[in-house]
Amino acid sequence: MPIRRKDLVPLSEELIANIADSVDGHIEKITSYLNDDDWSLIIKLHALLESAISQLLVSKIDTSIQAVIERLPLSDNSIGKGRMALEMGLISESQYRFLRKFSELRNNLVHKVDNVGFNLKSYVDALDQNQRKVWKGMLAWSAPGEPKRDFDEDDCNFPRTGLYVSVLRLVMAFAVEEKLSLMTKKVLELSDEIERELWREGGI
Template sequence: MTTTNPSVEALLESVGLSPTFLDDLLHDSDWSFVIKTHALFEAVLGSLIVRRLGAEAAADAIANLDFNNTRSGKVAFARALGLIDKEHVAFLRGLSELRNQLVHKVHNVTFTFANHIAGLTASDLKKFKTEFGYAICSLENGEKEYSATLSRSPKTIVLLAAYRCLLNLQFQITDRAKEILIELLRTRTESH
């Protein structure tokens, strides 16, 4: 898969990352993918909050905010500032919770999405879908695509949610444009 969206590339570069950062994540272990994706959103949210507030002097303080605190974290600030909507909040909170489960015990470095999905209860699967499935489920035949992708490549579901959130953060685009971009990215991911 190749990142061809200049806006995503510009956003990645604005926080000091290679424009191929997301593509490179596909080659990482699932554990590394989660940790790095979370780190990406930590940096991006902090940077965009500083920009939105026009408060460069507060950059260090904002960078050190908790990510997922529901009242005073970066996700809460981003939502309050209109940078993200409720679907992106669910994605970011889900990503943060998953990252926290993985990072605090060294034996979790062997984490795989396949094993993770296999161990989820029905209610946990529903939560996973709410947190990560919105990018695929919003497409035509999305429910079918979600189910197929969940069994074939659950990492792709999280990657597509990350892309959609990044696109939203970079610039406000219509829901239809988001669907077209996600479909394009899904197709390219599957051919990878």
């Protein structure tokens, strides 16, 4: 794969800048949710997470089917974006479980107007021992290739913080992977262009 040395530095700088801008943008957006009530926080975090995984999938496949991917449900076990990402090796089993469980919570809230006053701490406090274990396990996801994370009791004591941090970590991981994927495509396109130039010039 031919690549000009003079192109490497600007490409590297562009990648670093793109990752930094994306991560900073997500942090700023999520931070703005902290003053929301629990119902609004969960709805907004879920929407941001769904948008981030859509962008990741598009970066790995083709922008021509972006509209199709965006219309897919997030957590459907057969045709959801989460299932697609899992089958493509972009997320781990534990990340997929997080997506599914978080979507289940969000869906339960959004379909009943009575849930607008939802309190996450009261919800977690009312869970039985097994349900609390599931909650902690949901938040203790690990990325592909990473060792299994230990459960954190604070995720039950401070569930709002635990959920916020888990979504933030996952959104940032998706954002970084998306930018790496887009840059890889750009490098390959540049390499193809250089190769064609060399052929025309009789260089290879």
